[in-house]
């Protein structure tokens with residue numbers, strides 16, 4: 024969260040949960056994610072003294088680097104940080120090691136096992152290991168298999184595997200991958216990453232709902248008229264065209280991040296704050312979710328693709344003109360849809376999800392709109408009174424807002440809406456952990472609360488299967504609507520809501 | 531978590547046979563077990579209070595070395611019987627000493643070192659060594675050894691992970707003699723923690739011999755004379771040794787609560803304008819209060835000008851000091867002992883804190899933190915009514931020493947926490963000679 028002002032009394036206080044001695048093994052150590060996110064997050068944890076002295080990072084990839092080469096490459100990639108904290112970096116870099124490993128070569132995993140034992144001796148890491156698969160998804164299965172075959176996953180209390188997104192590309196592939204992964208280790212050892220769960224404000228949905236009594240009684244169909252979940256980006260596809268072309272917004276954003284927000288917003292209260300209790304409830308609600316029209320899914324989903332925009336001075340390329348994108352691409356960069364949840368709490372409440380690239384604002388939020396007052400006693404300044412809204416802002420400007428009607432000043436009894444706003448920055452002023460810092464720390468602590476369980480992943484894929492099949496088999500039924508870069512998506516998306524007399528919230 | 535006994539009955543061996551026995555244990559029975567690469571924990575466990583309570587018939591055995599509820603109840607009863615002030619904490623060495631003056635010849639089995647708290651055993655120590663001095667000074671040295679395995683449910687389905695337990699028991703003379711056996715039992719390549727679970731005033735030579743760097747020391751600066759406690763802390767930190775002070779760790783919720791008050795950016799400016807800091811503590815042990823004050827002063831960049839004793843009022847002597855802020859303005863500090871009806875387990879527990887900030891052109895801000903059990907009427911009095919008031923109740927940590935220790939063992943550091951390293955020398959200067 025934006026603020027940089029720090030409270031001098033806060034420094035060094037975040038030490039409630041200690042990460043146990045261990046060796047973190049990163050596969051894909053020469054890749055983009057490692058130097059952009061993982062090593063910076065680890066260095067941050069190191070500087071906050073949240074890593075124990077008995078700690079090591081073993082980088083692995085195919086290229087034949089040495090420990091020294093790995094260290095200097097990482098130092099290069101983090102140059103500004105390293106310069107600012109040179110002596111801390113020197114200490115940290117001494118915990119970095121490298122071993123050339125090809126995940127598809129079983130013999131390499133055996134050599135890896137030997138190297139790990141040597142590191143256990145050198146750094147007293149007690150045989151605890153976290154394996155982080157930061158490699159192409161094509162290697163998740165074979166990677167797990169070779170680790171298991173080398174006996175590196177046999178103690179579930181001391182070894183775990185972190186798997187990056189995406190976990191599968193549809194229901195069948197996710198199920199297949201789960202089967203492989205579960206044959207290699209126990210579910211408790213598997214940590215499937217969803218970056219959104221690393222965000223403080225996503226976690227706050229749970230606290231807001233279950234630490235307060237005022238929300239729960241009204242958190243249901245009797246009071247809530249509809250729910251909108253938005254994740255809007257201003258950027259285009261950037262350098263990720265290769266990946267994005269085969270994925271699209273539905274796979275890249277909806278199946279994971281938006282669905283996680285949906286689950287946290289709609290789940291029942293868990294009996295206790297316990298990873299399994301929470302994940303049970305999330306899985307249950309996702310299993311009850313469905314597309315608003317499963318027989319004719321084209322009626323409840325709109326796909327879009329950004330086209331040129333900007334102005335003469337600052338033209339913005341359309342998706343099909345981006346480098347690496349097929350000039351006739353039908354990959355969606357925008358998707359909006361309507362869902363229902365078939366359970367007692369949510370029966371009949373429509374849920375609208377949308378996400379897109381090159382929208383006017385970068386923002387993620389969940390908006391709960393309440394039923395209107397049963398009788399309109401007062402004239403509203405804006406024609407009809409605005410329904411109450413609770414807005415959970417995930418990013419930026421993290422916080423929560425509540426929209427309600429008050430009396431407009433002046434004679435008469437006209438009402439108008441006002442916004443009561445809670446802001447993280449104003450209340451805490453503390454930059455919270457970057458998502459990867461939180462998720463890496465949790466994985467190394469063995470706390471799976473913020474990771475998705477196999478049944479959650481499968482339920483999420485199942486939910487969108489009718490759409491994915493349609494795109495595959497009859498794409499003309501779910502056409503790509505172009506929208507100008509910098510607008511709120513195709514007009515067709517507005518029709519999804521218009522039939523109910525609703526509109527997307529314009530944040 | 532309930533402590534449990536080692537699974538094997540310990541074997542009593544002549545002291546000189548211990549090393550060879552352990553050697554064979556690891557080369558045969560425990561060979562290849564995962565316990566091999568963790569750490570050694572050495573505990574100085576005099577348990578004088580428990581021994582005296584048992585001897586005077588106030589507590590049933592066995593002697594376990596653990597601070598149980600029964601023990602605390604018996605100790606609180608003994609405070610009155612011994613004519614000590616009610617604010618005397620059960621773990622204050624004065625209490626054990628006063629009990630030592632009383633009659634009694636009761637005895638009980640001595641099982642020190644044979645109970646392993648689950649919180650500790652779950653970290654699978656390679657070796658747990660306990661030094662258990664007895665009340666009778668001339669008891670000869672006894673050495674006990676046992677292989678130790680966690681219960682199946684702690685073990686997970688992985689390989690067995692085992693360690694061993696060594697107990698050295700006897701009078702003080704015997705213990706001195708035992709030190710020679712002990713040194714070679716500490717694996718030099720593994721981290722070693724030394725937990726000084728007694729007063730810092732006693733047996734300085736044993737402490738010296740056990741807690742040599744780079745071994746990591748765990749001590750409690752609330753037990754022993756304030757001067758000695760702070761000096762030990764400062765000297766040991768200065769050598770670069772990793773020092774963990776349980777008394778400092780118990781300040782966590784106070785530091786957290788105070789930081790929380792100043793989290794809103796709109797409040798942070800006030801921290802630059804503190805004019806007064808008051809701390810109330812239980813009884814006559816100021817170290818915890820001084821550590822808290824020193825932490826605040828260090829974080830806010832204050833310089834100590836003078837410190838002095840405050841004239842005794844009914845409740846005993848206080849400490850006063852003056853600091854200078856960055857901008858040259860001065861900050862007044864006062865630490866006062868206050869009487870309490872029921873003392874917390876450890877001497878010098880905090881009762882309340884008051885911080886007054888006077889930013890220019892704004893209403894003064896008064897922050898008051900109170901412990902859950904005590905009130906802070908004293909701090910709420912005196913002109914506070916005209917200020918913006920931020921009051922917080924500080925939750926009482928309710929964790930055993932073993933849990934706290936287990937947290938250290940669970941993710942150790944080979945250097946002292948920098949906040950403690952900065953606060954300790956300042957706290958030592960705050961304590962007037």
Ligand SMILES: NC(=O)c1ccc[n+]([C@@H]2O[C@H](COP(=O)([O-])OP(=O)(O)OC[C@H]3O[C@@H](n4cnc5c(N)ncnc54)[C@H](OP(=O)(O)O)[C@@H]3O)[C@@H](O)[C@H]2O)c1
Pocket residue numbers: 050051052053054055056057083084085086124125126127156157158159160162187188189
């Ligand atoms: N980058 C991001 O911002 C981002 C964001 C979200 C999720 N992810 C996910 O994170 C993972 C890694 O992404 P990335 O962008 O870092 O990928 P990348 O830059 O392409 O790196 C892939 C890494 O895998 C290694 N590798 C390839 N084949 C291997 C094999 N057979 N055995 C061992 N290592 C092998 C490569 O090194 P060698 O060629 O030396 O073997 C390289 O270090 C992917 O699953 C991706 O979906 C990335």
